[in-house]
Amino acid sequence: MAGHQLTRAVTVGPAQGSLPCAASPVCVRPAARTVPTDGAATAPAAPPGPLVGYREPVEEGVLVRRFPSSRVLLVVAFGDPVRVGADGDAPARPLHSLVAGLQEETRVLGVGGSQHGVRLWLSPLTAYSLLGAPMHLVSNAYTELADLWGPRSARLTEQLAAAEDWAARFALLTSALARLRAEGPQPDPAVAYAWRQLTATAGTARVGALAERVGVSRRHLVRRFRQQVGLPPKTVARLLRFERAGALLRSGGRTLAEVAALAGYADQSHLARDVREFTGVPAGELTALLRPAAPPPPTGPPAVAGRAVSA
Template sequence: MQTFAHGAAAWGVECPRRPSPVDGVTMAGFRVPDLDALRIVPHPAVTLLLDFGDGTPVLDCATGQQRGSLVAGPGLGTGGAVRARGVDVECVQVRLSPVIARAVLGVSPADLDGAVVPLDDLWGREASRIRERLADVSSWQERFALTDLLLARRYEAGPPVDAEVAWAWHRIVAGHGLTRIDGLADEVGWSRKRLWSRFRSQLGLPPKRAAKLVRFDHAAHRLVAGEGAAHVAADTGYADQSHLHRDVRALTGATPATVAGEPFLAVDDMAWPTRGKAAPPHSYHLSYLHT
């Protein structure tokens, strides 16, 4: 297990030794002595938190507190409204591509409506069973394997999203949020109204919102890497540094300088070492869509 230093605290961070067999799934294991009311930074994925330790993670949201194993749609933490806290927290955190989230969760990300939802509400007794099984095994690699088995079974039994919707999502991700959104419908041969409606209902957010989150995520990680805000703004499609500042403030409630030091961003290179490096899963091509 690696160690991530946050102030006086040291987080334990573990990664799977091999990629998940389910495209669109990445995960990491965390052992955190004190979360200390840390800001959740929005991310363009569905977050699945599988808690199994003696401590209980708590998310303080605008709608109240949620504890234990949780699910949240893309953009969790928008506006800086969500903080995480807890003592002696142990969990597996899973990032689900919105393309596979409906199949895995059993509901569309749109049904989450931006809220943080207890996993028990979606999976019932199965949520308790996976928590017990994760606690019973002694190694993180076994926990990752158990999680993969669960997600693969649910994914195989769940409904897929439309191929056109999946293709549009991966175009946005591959372009770091700079893809011309108005052209996506033409490229898949659908009307704009149809693509916007299907995208929103199946992935949980409209295409322009998806592109904004993807672009922000790309820019935020470059800020964490130490690049200057003016350079990041110019290189990631913002009109200028003020535009970047406004977007970061709207999404996180903080300035770019503050966001660059947020632990939940700074830990990413350790917890998700392939972030942004692998080719997008389910690489749909127009030739496939029109056959």
Template sequence: MRSAEPVPDAAAVWDIATPAGPGPLPGVSMAGFRGRSADPVDLDIVPYPAVTVAVDLGDGLLAVDDGGGWRQNGSFVLGLAPGGVRGRGRDIDCLQVRLSPVVAHAVLGGAFAESNGTMVTLDDLWGREGTRTRERLHAAHAWEDRFAIVAAALVRRYETGRTIEPEVAFVWRKMVTNLGGVRVERLAAEVGWSRKRLWSRFRSQVGLNPKRAAQLVRFDHAAHRLAAGHSAARVAAEIGYADQSHLHRDVMAFAGVTPTAVAAAPWLAVDDIAWAAPAYLSRS
């Protein structure tokens, strides 16, 4: 969950916990967030190249609206490009998991990608197991215990789930390795598929079509480069945008703000603390 809301020193609003070491599955990152603001916090959730699972461990004061009139209180799962999703909460206590789409397909089930990556509940995807997992997380108090519970649940689901097709996984890794700067036709040729077949199979298993997925990976890299102090012109030139206007359009489309605003966005400071090893960069 990223907040694009320009609140002062967003990183200072949260107590953030991360696992002590790498988890048992590649392509998975976890972090715990506990709000330290007395006032409600507004969260415009910015697309990220991973599927997000958020488990509300507080008093149910976190509400998320998908922009289409559907509101979920508490825990939820979001796909790669949840446009228009906005959250609001007070005294938030939340565990978040970011899953590479390669892992998410097995852990959450192919039905999630086929749902267009819209917001759903964990219970919708996992049924009684989702309920039991949430109950165990609520009963645990130490973050390391909570991370261990989630890791065990993910491993169980991954071992029994249906893995993504090797060709789709290969294409995703190519997108990540090249920071989104790849042509769909070339990727299709590399795996021996037609462009149409790659488009269809990738879309059904990842939740976005290949072109949009590549744009999302590139946008995320651009956002972090901008936050690191690089100029928009330099970022556009170095990571494959046609020009600065092209960068501007992509940033506006994904984040809803200008590159200048992204460069000062406090939500990226939270990213650096919570997600030092991005899930989507995993080779999984």
């Protein structure tokens, strides 16, 4: 990386989703909970994706390298902004509450000051309903949430910041997101089927076969998929294979050739090309970069609601 140095070796890679909890934040991961409805009764609700609350002071100059991801990151922040740049360039653009759609390239986030807020990881189809915008507009980009939600973003941020504790904050956010999701556009069944098959096969399903199975032309499926997921299905398949390879490399005990075969690549050189394109580093260096400096984000809600995982 030219021009600057990672002052904290925090790298977020395939199968990790996004920014990890740092060494000592307040992180809370809620499970299904009970939230008030319009009447006197209560109804169980769960967040639409893995959810982490965080609060920590961070020294200035900390940089986080975030590799491409097939998940959409939604951040509602109450503290100082982060700055976003391409890998190899010093982060410059400040963002507060933000959305990061599906990414094909590595990004560097500059983090410092008082970091406080909530991070949520979403499937692209869930994000499509929540954001109410074509997903290709937020792919390969970090977008200020206010650009998508308008004044609603500021109101939600103020309400979450004013909540008395994490339990109240998560209940409020979960309820707000449930309303937005119900009001927003719903995914095309053909796109939803293609997404499920691609994720279930870690990117090895054939796009042409998927289009045939749902009874539409390949061109139609690709167009609708890009609108509602953010990238064409063939690109998403590459991301999913890359994430699968990253998980295998992180677990250790396998050669690159074995990882390539298990992740659905034609051969080791095919894996090496994708790793170099997505991360800018050789495949042989990826394992060390993927070793987390802190616990990775949750893969799902824990058994105990509102459990603090660090303090």
